[in-house]
Amino acid sequence: MNAPQSRVGVLGGTFDPIHHGHLAAASEVCAQLRLDQVLLVPANGQPFKQGFDSAPAEHRLEMCRLAAEHDDRFAVSAVDIERGGVTYSVDTLTDLLAQLPDTSLYFIAGADTLSRVDQWRDPERLMELAQFVGVARPGHSLPESDVAHAWVEVPELAVSSTDIRRRVRSGAPIRYLVPHAVADYISHHDLYAGGIDD
Ligand code: ATP
Numbered sequence: 001m002n003a004p005q006s007r008v009g010v011l012g013g014t015f016d017p018i019h020h021g022h023l024a025a026a027s028e029v030c031a032q033l034r035l036d037q038v039l040l041v042p043a044n045g046q047p048f049k050q051g052f053d054s055a056p057a058e059h060r061l062e063m064c065r066l067a068a069e070h071d072d073r074f075a076v077s078a079v080d081i082e083r084g085g086v087t088y089s090v091d092t093l094t095d096l097l098a099q100l101p102d103t104s105l106y107f108i109a110g111a112d113t114l115s116r117v118d119q120w121r122d123p124e125r126l127m128e129l130a131q132f133v134g135v136a137r138p139g140h141s142l143p144e145s146d147v148a149h150a151w152v153e154v155p156e157l158a159v160s161s162t163d164i165r166r167r168v169r170s171g172a173p174i175r176y177l178v179p180h181a182v183a184d185y186i187s188h189h190d191l192y193a194g195g196i197d198d
């Protein structure tokens with residue numbers, strides 16, 4: 001008999017930096033859809049963020065690792081960073097499926113991200129590679145054309161990486177919005193304090 005397929009969630013993003021909105025959504029989808037694991041997959045370069053100067057990939061990757069290290073359900077994949085160039089989700093999912101035989105992928109995305117799926121590279125192929133799981137996000141209405149295979153209700157946390165970067169720049173607190181280890185990492189490496197625009 002064939003082994004049952006593992007069910008793996010994929011949460012891609014710039015993660016500049018990762019915050020509790022990402023983690024709470026990943027955790028809730030994991031529980032509700034009975035996933036075996038959720039992979040956090042930091043993008044190398046985002047097609048919609050060209051010209052935007054994000055923190056270097058190794059920092060964003062390390063912050064994801066710190067955020068995932070105390071939760072067995074979470075793991076981090078550097079597949080997009082290792083491929084390099086602009087990250088397209090169709091490549092992310094293709095490479096992950098090649099690495100993870102007997103796996104069904106669940107691509108988790110916030111309402112803001114899903115409302116742009118039609119502008120993505122090869123959207124039809126994307127839908128074949130993974131089940132699309134939408135999560136609501138404060139301040140973002142649900143997309144007009146609903147591309148998600150499923151919507152999962154998650155605790156809505158009105159936090160964004162843009163807000164975290166602004167807070168760091170203005171000296172406002174970020175603890176309790178990001179994991180402690182991530183706050184320490186940002187402070188230790190002096191990230192977001194100057195220069196990086198949003
Ligand atoms: P930025 O403000 O720099 O765009 P972000 O907070 O939107 O950062 P991303 O790395 O762009 O974070 O998002 C990665 C994925 O996580 C996207 O699918 C996005 O919709 C989702 N996401 C981000 N923040 C939240 C949140 N607070 N609740 C639910 N989903 C979220």
Ligand code: MG
Nearest residue numbers: 014112160161
């Ligand atoms: Mg975003």
